[in-house]
Amino acid sequence: MPRTPLPIGTWGEISTRTLKPTKNSKPAKHLAHARFRDHDGKVRAVTATGKTKTAARTALLTKLQNRAKTNYSGDLSTNHKVNHLLDLWERRFEGLVADETRSPTSLTTYRRALKNHLRPAIGELHIGEATTQRLDTVLTNIKHHAGAPTARTCRAVISGAMKLAVRYGAITTNPAREADAIEAKPKNPPRALTTEEVTLLNRSLAADEHAVDADLPDLVTFMLGSGVRIGEALAVLWRQIDLDAGTVEITHTIARPPGEGLIRKTTKSRTGERTLSLPNWATAMLRGRHTTGPRPDASVFPNTTGGHRDPSNTRRSLRTALSPVGSTARRELGRTLRGLRRQTHLSRKQVAQTLGWPQTRIELIETGRIKPNHRLISSLTKTYGIALDDGPGLAAQLEEAMQPAESDKLTWIRSHALRKTTATALDQAGHTARQIADQLGQAKVSITQDTYIGRQPANPTAAQALEHAFDDPDLA
Structure with missing residues (x-):
């Protein structure tokens, strides 16, 4: 009866032997040897050396495991770890990026999700242990700690990886497919700049030396x-x-x-x-x-x-x-706060680290680009060892700086709002959603309609249309 062949990607028994005995008959080096069946079906000898038998066996095991991982291209089993599956999925996505069918920025986003969330949470599980219930719990925890968008990204990654496991025969159904959808509060409706805001934006940028x-x-x-x-x-x-x-x-x-x-x-x-x-x-x-x-x-x-x-x-x-220089009172307050910071010999970076703020927030406050409030400035002065209410001068400056300014109308704007403004203007001009999607370079019209086109006020012609449709209906 013929000997049962080694499964592809595995190795046989490891043996060791002494290579070079020294003059006093003590071994100087050991060699570990094993037969490995490569993924082309051929059996090849793989060796490694070490100063001791244990070191040689350890070195050979590492080499065999790396060889099995590097040459991996075929079957998966439920006993493989999820990390192994994620490695395979990531390499396949890298190939799609190389073929220019996927974006490298998408790969960056998915790698961040893998590193920060998925590998720590489920990487050491075996594929067969990654049940729907476990994945559901993991995704819920990610949503709680990192937010719904991150959880959706993680769900897309693990679903793609499990789909690969189904294709390769490790499992029969995709457990991520049955996991709960990631629910979150509805997004704010798309907001576009009004004609007045566009005019104010252009005027503000033209007057801003840094812009x-x-x-x-x-x-x-x-x-x-x-x-x-x-x-x-x-x-x-x-x-x-x-x-x-x-x-x-x-x-x-x-x-x-x-x-x-x-x-x-x-x-x-x-x-x-x-x-x-x-x-x-x-x-x-x-x-x-x-x-x-x-x-x-x-x-x-x-x-x-x-x-x-x-x-x-x-x-x-x-x-x-887009956080334009505000009123004279805000600039004066900013200069005062900058002077207090310098008196304490603190840099913006040090203050930001103490408060857990972005460093840019300190810069925006000191240049008068943020509408201040009592809580914000109180936290800042406390870092400088000063109580806001101790001196009437600083408190009076804050009260004056808190007054509304025209530049406050621009603080909500981000670069994507410009695209939404273009889309909304085309919509108001009577262009179809398909035409607007083509202008923006979007494949799905639904995304254009739901995310980019600002909602319009109630349709003034609706009443007239209903008037003609139901002319004096008898509703009694």
């Missing part, structure tokens, strides 16, 4: 006139602009995947590749920028050295600019 230095006024104009994402706007080259026709080709976006640096990559999907017509005021802005005669392959919105700008840094500059 002008960061080249934000023209960038915001371009985004409002096209509805593109901030990464897409930063990826546009001059050869993609046709000033005579008033069009722009959107084909790429700027991203910074970990370990790769800043890259210009193709858009997230084929829907993202589009040619857009620009309004005359956006074309006029671009024509004004083109007077310097830039190279065709140069970026339309470059950084200070002429290269591509980092979207994260640009968003940060935009957030600062």
